[in-house]
Amino acid sequence: MSQTLSSETAVLRVGTRASRLARTQSGHVADAITAALGVPTELVDVTTHGDISRAPLASMGGTGVFVSALREALLAGEVDIAVHSLKDIPTAPAPGIVLAAVPVREDPRDAVIARDGLTLGELPPGSTVGTGSPRRRSQLAALGLGLELRELRGNVDTRIGKVRDGELDAIILARAGLSRIGRADEATEVLDPLQMLPAPGQGALAVECRADDERAAAITAALDDAATRAAVTAERAVLAVLEAGCSAPVGALAEVAEGEDGDELWIRAVVLAPDGSVAIRRSANGDPASAYDVGAQLAASMLDEGAADLMNDLTSGDAPPGTP
Incomplete structure (x- = not known):
């Protein structure tokens, strides 16, 4: 083993949010590190601003609300690596921190959980659908199904409970999260990206470490997947150039596919008016x-086609019909 990994018996502290989904995701990363390199790991819970606040994500600015506390713990030396949902990470570089690995991506699509096993198209007009995402709300409104959109916060179990208890007719959330906690079979529909493009980076994880921590960087590099990193890099470039945060009505999805002359990257993106x-x-x-x-x-x-004007409509206070 290399000199960088000579202290392989030292426990690698993995910073994670304390939610069930976050701990599951971070646990997958920790287990993969131990399986690949024999490095022992432990999860360290960190509470973020997004976990404490009950305000709608868009009103908090969205970008970074689940990330900053983990990064602070990383820079303070309280953890050795931090695991995030990649879609939550701001596009601007963080001083002193590097994106050490982007593991193989889960299914990036959005999923529906609706009462009585219904799909979106089967829900009667006026049905209540919960989501906290301006991107999802805008694309739902564009489908013209006459649905009543409701703000939604809470962990995955809480959100699903609102359908099971009859408070909402349906919710929309990332299929990747359902899959990671073993509840993918509860989705009544998985949405085709032609209907709803996912958030840039959705379904992917980000593993960060301190820029000067050679051991952590070398360990986590074993988890990096080149095709996933290329796809999410392109998607996040869309956000960066649009100067849009994760609360903006922007969807993007890229993939690497085999072409005639080798691998080729394909990407689709959408910017919508709030309604x-x-x-x-x-x-x-x-x-x-x-x-x-x-x-x-x-x-x-x-941008040449007017994307900035559409996003400015969101900041001016407009919102899709039926949104609180």
């Missing part, structure tokens, strides 16, 4: 090695 009445949709392809540039150029073309 779904206007949408700018674009797609692009290119070399996975230039993933950021592919996403950035796609975003630039969307």
